Amino acid sequence: MAKKxxxxxxxxKRPAxxxxxxKRASNTRKKTTKxxxxxxxxxxxxxxxxxxxxxxxxxxxxxxxxxxxxxxAAQLAEVEREINAVGGAGGFGTTARGSIRRRPRNDTxxxxxxxxxxxxxxxxxxxxxxAVLAAGYRTSAANFRTIVNQTLLRDKRIKKISRxxxxxx
Numbered sequence: 001m002a003k004k005x006x007x008x009x010x011x012x013k014r015p016a017x018x019x020x021x022x023k024r025a026s027n028t029r030k031k032t033t034k035x036x037x038x039x040x041x042x043x044x045x046x047x048x049x050x051x052x053x054x055x056x057x058x059x060x061x062x063x064x065x066x067x068x069x070x071x072x073a074a075q076l077a078e079v080e081r082e083i084n085a086v087g088g089a090g091g092f093g094t095t096a097r098g099s100i101r102r103r104p105r106n107d108t109x110x111x112x113x114x115x116x117x118x119x120x121x122x123x124x125x126x127x128x129x130x131a132v133l134a135a136g137y138r139t140s141a142a143n144f145r146t147i148v149n150q151t152l153l154r155d156k157r158i159k160k161i162s163r164x165x166x167x168x169x
Contacts, residue, residue, distance in 0.1 A: 104138035111155045113137045114148065118168035122161055125149045 106113070110132070117123075117131045129148040133139070141147055152158050152166050159169050 102140075104140055106137055108137075110137065110147070110151050111157070114151060114155065115157050115168045118158060118166060120168070122165050122167045124164050125152065125166070128152065128166065 108116075113132050113135065114128060117128060117135055123131065125148055126145060129145045132148065133144070139147075153160070157169055158166055161167055
């Protein structure tokens with residue numbers, strides 16, 4: 001068994017210009033574990049009168065901010081009412097274009113609609129998709145033809161006649 005050679009570590013001294021500095025930059029604040037006031041004083045060195053004054057100031061700001069929030073909420077509610085009055089969809093959950101995307105409701109599912117359209121006919125995918133839409137099936141899909149194609153391949157009630165041609169069994 002061969003012995004492993006251990007590499008001896010050598011330490012180099014850094015030149016004076018490359019030495020690490022432990023000083024903190026003057027613009028960074030020193031982190032303390034004790035709580036501090038707004039102006040950076042340690043709480044232990046602040047009088048109770050000063051603390052009471054600071055608390056009163058913050059309470060006064062709180063009331064002002066709550067009043068501002070209530071005023072803005074009222075304005076938002078008014079704008080929402082105006083949007084709804086002209087037939088728009090407002091509120092949260094809107095898309096980037098401002099409308100709420102809702103899924104259309106159909107009486108039957110897509111597979112049943114495809115079987116009904118293909119009963120006794122042979123059609124291609126695009127023709128079937130157009131016929132289903134003409135029959136009243138509603139969709140919001142941007143790629144409806146692809147969805148129709150997947151459903152045609154998956155459904156057992158639909159038979160593939162040739163490439164791209166389908167009929168109902």
